[in-house]
Amino acid sequence: MTPQQNLADAVRELMPRARADLAELVAFASVADPRQYPVEECEGAARWVADAFAAEGLRDVRLLDTPDGTQSVYGELPGPEGAPTVLLYSHYDVQPPLDEAAWTSPPFTLTERGGRWYGRGAADCKGNVLMHLTALRALRAVHGGAGDGAAGAGLPVGLKVVVEGSEERGTGGLERYAEAHPELLAADAVVIGDTGNFAPGLPTATASLRGSTTVEVSVSTLAGNLHSGQFGGAAPDALTALVRLLGTLHDEHGATTVAGLAADQRWDGVAYSEEQFRADAGVLDGVGLVGTGEVADRLWARPSVTVLGIDCPPVVGATASVQARARALVSLRVPPGVGARAAQDALVAHLEAAAPWGARVEVVRGGTGDPFRADTGGPAYAAMGAALREAYGREMVLAGEGGSIPLCNTLRRLYPRAELVLVGVEEPLTAIHGIDESVDPVELERMSLAEALFLRGYAAAWHAAR
Incomplete structure (x- = not known):
């Protein structure tokens, strides 16, 4: 059995645990707006995330009190001498559920239906928190623990993790904290776990974000x-x-x-057919799309x-x-x-x-939040492409994203040599920000495997590019 098969089996065996953990995390109504939900909901989610990463052997796990009054979770694992550092990012705060009565099942109760797991934040972005956790757990299962830092978890890289508490509200707490502590998030590669595949089963890295x-x-x-x-x-x-x-x-x-x-x-990456867009967006029969040009032009360029x-x-x-x-x-x-x-x-x-x-x-x-365009020609993208190909059996494509992730430009400004790789579990059927948000457990499993493979393979690509 190859190491890749070992990792794939480990991730598969961890999926029941991932579902149970996601249910616990979704149960926190972690909307970062005290006018809508008690602040204790966000505080509870932050403590849950901190405890979960500490249990996986991360060191110096702590809560960062950011300037907007929210908390971000931080932890790290030292790597071998001379190794590159990877920062894993996600966020635990969520959008409000809108009309709770319109949900088919309660928004803060993870519910399985038709092969998908439903709940607010199931994809955006608590599903991506579980992607990070499951990847690390799989590496520990295969390589025997994290007693020697990142190397003990099968990682030839140093590791940092930050999970934000106010991304959806857009109040900039983590950005301002990073600016005041510029050494904290320094890394050679940053995996932004807050996007997803262009279509289920099609491995995708997000190459640009609209501001x-x-x-x-x-x-x-x-x-x-x-x-x-x-x-x-x-x-x-x-x-x-x-x-x-x-x-x-x-x-x-x-x-x-x-x-x-x-x-x-014009957009020069993957094409987006009108038929696929109409299906993804749920456009009613007989209703036309707006704008001119290709669908991808309208959405991403x-x-x-x-x-x-x-x-x-x-x-x-x-x-x-x-x-x-x-x-x-x-x-x-x-x-x-x-x-x-x-x-x-x-x-x-x-x-x-x-x-x-x-x-x-x-x-x-x-x-305001400025747009972002990634440099996709470096070793981190090469390593992620290889990892996604191994996990999905298909080549990685590049797509745009109409949303924005404010931290990306802050990280680029603070660490201009770092590569930012945007991936995640949020494919079009997840209905993020909408009623009946969900995550496909198959996507969660494959993306967790891809991230584990990336963490194990990035150092070789990084050294080869130097």
Whole structure:
């Protein structure tokens, strides 16, 4: 039996434990917003993660009190002299479950259904925490423990692990902590466990992330609401003005049209067929897609505007009134090659210039996160490609990701020579951030094996490239 087969068997035997552990971790409602869930839920999840990695032999495991009031978990294992260092990243905080009654099973109870494991955070990102843990457990099972540091776990590398507590909230706690302690996360390769395969069974590394920014736009037209029968038809309605203003952000095809922001870029990685996208996104029959160009261009290479919410009277209880004020929250996803602040400037200028009927517009800026593009030509990508090929029996492809992971640019700025490799269990069917989030245990098993193979094989690729 080859070492690869030993690892594959070890990972397979660990899957029942992975499911039990994921159930425990999902049970924490670790939404990093004390207005929605008690802070004790995040604190409990952080302690669980710290205890789990300490049990696998990591040293100096501790909770980092980050500047945004949340906690990140940190631990390390020293490697052989002259060996490269690998940092494993993930996060334990999760998105709120939205309408809990809309879930088929309770969001914070891991439930198996149709071969998948359902629960908030099952994929994003607690499933990736279990990917890291299962890989380390498999290496220990095959190589006999971690008594000699990383070498005792079959690792020819030094190892660091950090699991963040506020990635979903975007308050930047770990980024600011890393900036204040730049030696802490220094590594030669960083495995960002917060993305996933382009399709189930297709091993994928994420080569780029769109950045993001938000603005809150308010429209005012009247001193106060008016009777629509008495004044409607001449009095300027703020809600209608807001709708018309928001309509200027897209053309007749639904493509983003923010003045001064290019929207014709092309994606040069894996293709994304319209048929596959419609199935992945659950687009209703007869409803067309928005935008122009290839689907991958629209998702990964071009800006996109989404109206996240509008403050206006609900249908039930609405009165016959012309509205004096209305407000919306607008999100702008920013492709690589465009600075997030410059894109936000363009969005603000567009909104201020496009108001109909001289309506008064006020724009309040939200946070920004710059896009990220990985350098895929180094030894870490070569080692990950070989590991994924061994685990899946297929060649690794490169895809983009429409979301953002703010820590990536912080790590690149602090450690410009480090390679960032973005992988994980979050394939399209996981429905992250949505109702009935789930993880495919087959993906979790294969990705855990791939990570174990990477940790064992990266040092050779690193030494060969020097």
